[in-house]
Amino acid sequence: MTSPTATQTQTDLPRIVVSELGKTFVLNHTHTLKDRIVKMFRRSATPSKNVFTALKDVGFEVRDGEAVALLGLNGSGKSTLLKLISGVMAPDQGEILVRGKIAGLIEVGAGFHPDLTGRENVFLNAAILGMSEEQTKAKFDEIVEFSEIADFIDTEVKFYSSGMFLRLAFAVAVHTDPDIFLVDEILAVGDEPFQKKCLARIRELKASGKALVIVSHDLDMVSKLCDRAILLRHGVVVSDGPSAEAVAALRGEN
Numbered sequence: 001m002t003s004p005t006a007t008q009t010q011t012d013l014p015r016i017v018v019s020e021l022g023k024t025f026v027l028n029h030t031h032t033l034k035d036r037i038v039k040m041f042r043r044s045a046t047p048s049k050n051v052f053t054a055l056k057d058v059g060f061e062v063r064d065g066e067a068v069a070l071l072g073l074n075g076s077g078k079s080t081l082l083k084l085i086s087g088v089m090a091p092d093q094g095e096i097l098v099r100g101k102i103a104g105l106i107e108v109g110a111g112f113h114p115d116l117t118g119r120e121n122v123f124l125n126a127a128i129l130g131m132s133e134e135q136t137k138a139k140f141d142e143i144v145e146f147s148e149i150a151d152f153i154d155t156e157v158k159f160y161s162s163g164m165f166l167r168l169a170f171a172v173a174v175h176t177d178p179d180i181f182l183v184d185e186i187l188a189v190g191d192e193p194f195q196k197k198c199l200a201r202i203r204e205l206k207a208s209g210k211a212l213v214i215v216s217h218d219l220d221m222v223s224k225l226c227d228r229a230i231l232l233r234h235g236v237v238v239s240d241g242p243s244a245e246a247v248a249a250l251r252g253e254n
């Protein structure tokens with residue numbers, strides 16, 4: 001049997017590998033003075049902090065050309081999982097291996113500096129996503145054209161609406177040629193024509209072999225855009241398979 005070449009091995013590798021992932025949060029509870037005094041006298045062993053498990057033993061892989069939806073009811077752990085994949089948050093257990101360049105649209109306005117103009121933020125964001133100044137200059141007009149906010153490009157972004165943030169952030173992200181594209185609910189703040197434009201661009205990215213992970217409560221959109229969905233319930237993966245099946249299961253949970 002012949003062993004695969006280095007190139008074949010590279011392309012066969014998954015883009016994202018998540019294994020035995022766990023994330024907990026410490027929830028602080030505020031107590032009244034009376035509660036504290038009672039506790040002091042009782043020498044209560046009850047901790048004043050509760051540890052909350054947001055994700056438990058989560059594992060899956062994502063390959064090039066796959067569009068994977070993370071589905072689940074409110075608080076099931078979808079955004080936390082996306083933040084862990086993007087690297088803005090660290091896991092407590094398990095590991096995440098990511099191969100290639102990630103562009104994440106996770107929180108409206110994240111990665112933007114309020115006192116800088118749209119133009120300056122394009123360069124800042126592109127640099128964060130790994131583009132040189134020269135590369136950004138070359139793509140700048142295309143980015144602004146995609147965003148359709150040319151009239152406000154020299155305005156400080158603290159005066160932007162959430163839809164304007166989305167427009168600029170999405171435009172920068174898609175022009176940085178990412179290998180992996182992560183999108184949270186953020187598209188919801190865009191108006192309908194811009195949402196359609198974003199979805200068309202997301203389809204193009206998928207067709208060109210990029211790996212996509214999408215969090216959305218728009219189940220009709222998810223069914224059309226994603227072939228596969230991972231359904232989370234209370235931080236645990238309950239299914240990983242065709243998106244139509246996960247959407248039907250989630251609609252049954254409501």
Ligand SMILES: Nc1ncnc2c1ncn2[C@@H]1O[C@H](COP(=O)(O)OP(=O)(O)OP(=O)(O)O)[C@@H](O)[C@H]1O
Binds near residue numbers: 025
């Ligand atoms: N920084 C944090 N500190 C404490 N708890 C947190 C933190 N971030 C998330 N959580 C908790 O973890 C759980 C999962 O949150 P997450 O935002 O991942 O859920 P989600 O599935 O994206 O929900 P939604 O559909 O409402 O956006 C929630 O109960 C949330 O309160």
